[in-house]
Amino acid sequence: MTDSEMEVRLRAALSELAEATPLENPDAPRLGGFSDGVHCDRPPADRAAGSVPSISGASRQPTGRAAWLDIKVLALVACVVIIALGIFSVSQISHGRSSLTTHTTVPAPFGSVTVPDFVGQGPLSVNTEARNHGLTIHVHYVRSRKPTASVISQAPPPGSQVPVGGVVTLVISNGNAPPPVLGATETVPNVVGLAFDKVLTVLQTAGLTNSLANLCPPTATYVRVIAQSPPAGSIVPQGSRVSITSTCS
């Protein structure tokens, strides 16, 4: 057996073992003492679809008494909102105009939120904004020259409309990339066919950034990449932008 044959055999065996390694849920550290910050709840259908990478936050579904309390709280909030809207409409009509005609901008569809700009933020502000907007955050770590734990890029982009509880994928720097090389180039990887939330990591790992060529409707989510520009195999300057087109759910 030659050295290279042995190396191939060893690599294959180690990959098999890695695949077979039983892992506890990495989202449930046994250490305690810290808050579980980088996730919000997301709908069960989303988890069932398997669109979530293993390092993303796990959902906590309220059960038993807690679930009943949640329903009561939601019902109470809904009643207060309905009463407030009723009072507002009556006051508008009493002033001789319809409440509908007083809107100068089209409100966002019910149940959707605007994605804030997470790029450059640290974990604390990401968590706060995600909670305030009712968003689910998926995190990918990549080697980068950006400060450790800062957000490098995000998808969907800032300003997009996503459903409440919708997923925003963030690429976060682990701060240990090699120093930049002047005039360095990168080969564009093939991202067509990849799940949308994997693309950011692939591009970032290749030293590239991304831009979206299409926007999904507010109530839809990005699913799979169907086109990219420049094409795979192109040689581009380090940090270049790759435009991707994604299907919508």
Next chain:
Amino acid sequence: MSSDDADLFVAFYRAEYPGMVRLAHAVTGSDEDAEDIVQDAFARLQTRLATIDNPGGYLRTTVVHLCRDRERRLGRERSVRRLMPLPKSLSLGASEVFDVLFSLPYRQRAVLVMRYWGDWSEAEIAEAIGCRPGTVKTLASRGLVRLKREMPG
């Protein structure tokens, strides 16, 4: 630990945990010990994460050191040592590799795992096991030679 540090730690934990457990499993041969070692490493890192320049490297080094400590402990407790069962899903070829790999001296085994599974650079491996990069080459070469010599077929 501030809330900011805690959030950073959680994100770091999620990103690094699976890879570290797989590394420790491949080095020690025990999935139970692997998880204990990685939890221990994260516990050591927990309060210091924000003050470390390269937390990934620090974690790797800690995991590798804890694997070595386990090895030494097992050496002292050789009379109670039991053969760790490999996952049943492994192919015959992979099982043969591990039968020999787990009989190698600790440093040779750790270097082979880091090099051929983790694809780490020689500098990273050297930092993790506390030796010079040249020594990493020697350990990998000797480990491969012994694997070739003792592997059936």
